[in-house]
Amino acid sequence: MDNSITLQILSFFALILTLAILGLIVTVIVLYFIDINQSTHTIRRNYPVIGRFRYLFEHLGEFFRQYFFAMDREEMPFNRAERSWVYRSAKNIDANIAFGSTRDLSSAGTVMFLNAAFPTLEKDAALPAEVTIGPYCRQPYTTKSLFNISAMSYGALSAPAVRALSAGAKQAGCWLNTGEGGLSPFHLEGGCDLVFQVGTAKYGVRNQEGKLSDDKLRNIANRDQVKMFEVKLSQGAKPGKGGILPAEKVSKEIAEIRGITEGHASISPNGHPDIRSVDELLDLLEHIREITGKPVGFKSVIGDRQWLTDLVNAIKVRGIDRAPDFITIDSCDGGTGAAPQPLMDYVGLPLKESLPWVCDLLTQNGLRERIRVIASGKLITPSKVAWAIACGADFTVSARGFMFALGCIQAMQCHKNTCPTGVTTHDPKLQRGLVPTDKAKRVAHYQQNMTYGVGMLAHACGVAEPRQLKRQHVHIVTQSGMSAPMSQIHPEPVRLIDDAKESTAILDNSMEINNE
Structure with missing residues (x-):
């Protein structure tokens, strides 16, 4: 049987x-x-x-x-050593290494910080100083946060990812930029400070004709969480082209938030139709500041430089109170979910060129204390953030660094709705792996360990806190294989004394009025 x-x-x-x-x-x-x-x-x-x-x-x-x-330092756009540091920091585990650095110290462009003979003692160390943005606004924004979350839209990111970023930003005490896709409930959910980005399509603040709506601006500004407004002129991955969200990602909810049609690709104009000159840019910034009462600035990849010189000259004519409250400088090596390769590979200047130049331009014209500078572009480790601060930036922001903190593995699937870690997909099965409460802690740990790491470099250089880092603290390896002072490669600019005194006096007076 x-x-x-x-x-x-x-x-x-x-x-x-x-x-x-x-x-x-x-x-x-x-x-x-x-x-x-x-x-x-x-x-x-x-x-x-x-x-x-x-x-x-x-x-x-x-x-x-x-x-x-691939070796630890070979991969692009981020190598394994960089990603590993972010992962360990986000998990809040030991980030120490042994037996020496695997970094090539002889290649041109390598950054080195000059340690002081007498480093800052722990008892003398300080947290990053407070910085005020928008002293002429009805509601200026003051924050200590050195490292913040760069623009990432709901749509480009999944709902669980935005939830985690919002909650993590609140825990860390940094801001979160909404990206050009508008303000979603998930951005608000965590209770963090928010920067609302106005993109070329005016998503979230547009009327039926696609133009800027003052009423919608007021509604956004009435939320206490929204601290600033950023007009996006261009972004690092695709200067000269607007945002791209594939049709399969445009759900009913995303369409309602953006004010567009469900199931149709969301493709923003490659520029603002209402901004065709520096005067029109200043007009729009001033208009948004008047409507909202909050700091307003713009984001741009630096390519052609003449327009920024023209902008500075226009500010001198109009008056310092009508200047942008901040400028976000994006780098040509920025990243995104979807961009044409010719733009991603070949357009715009890298941050190592554009950041010092913009800071110098503002300093020379007495505007450095008036216009705050935010640096963006592959700043995912303490050395890069510290370098940007030494160049002259007041703040730094990162998108992909925080994506790594969420669990991103650099699978290069962002634009295909097939992200295996749930960060950039709207597939519920793939989103299931991203638990917002857990990832929020990792976001906070990453930001806090970044701040600690930058502070550690600052203390090694003999200063009390990161914002005291200057170009004199940095050397850069040249083509010869030997290093040279960054202050020699990018000399500290000479101020135009009269303009500097006048702008500082006006700024101090404005601060006193706001404090009263």
């Missing part, structure tokens, strides 16, 4: 195996005739069926390179 049952089971599995083999043979035959008769793909036409493996290997190649073949 037992032998009979065993034989029946074996016969059943044999039948299943036979059917599977027959199914495989039929599939191969069908694919063979499809491949040999199609005319689109040469490889498949010349090598039917076998040629299909090329696409599989091409897809898997980036993952094998990432985990098996």
